[in-house]
Amino acid sequence: MVSLLLGLCVEAGISKPVPRKPRTSTGATQRKPRLPAQKQANPRGTPQRNFGSQVPPALAGILSGLPLEGESWTKARRDEFVAMFETVLDFCVPVVTDQPDMEHPQ
Numbered sequence: 777m778v779s780l781l782l783g784l785c786v787e788a789g790i791s792k793p794v795p796r797k798p799r800t801s802t803g804a805t806q807r808k809p810r811l812p813a814q815k816q817a818n819p820r821g822t823p824q825r826n827f828g829s830q831v832p833p834a835l836a837g838i839l840s841g842l843p844l845e846g847e848s849w850t851k852a853r854r855d856e857f858v859a860m861f862e863t864v865l866d867f868c869v870p871v872v873t874d875q876p877d878m879e880h881p882q
Contacts, residue, residue, distance in 0.1 A: 782794055832868040832869075834864050834867070834868055835861075835864060835865060835868055838857070838860060838861050838864055839861075841857060842857070
């Protein structure tokens with residue numbers, strides 16, 4: 777993803793090409809053992825929440841950014857979250873205006 781972003785910036789004339797470093801192999805890579813799903817932490821260090829398979833992954837990712845019970849956030853952070861959630865929700869579940877609403881018939 778980083779390579780894509782850098783390439784797009786170069787194509788748009790925003791930045792100059794960045795020389796790539798050759799990859800070197802250091803032998804066998806060691807992986808950290810994975811924690812059970814309920815104990816994994818996201819990059820913020822807070823426990824991940826399980827929203828089930830019914831929630832699109834993009835929305836589950838955003839929901840994991842909610843403050844945990846007992847925590848708070850600033851109004852500015854809340855407004856950013858709401859704007860981002862709305863955008864991702866519209867992406868995951870497109871709004872269609874020409875279909876009748878089956879759950880709430882008139």
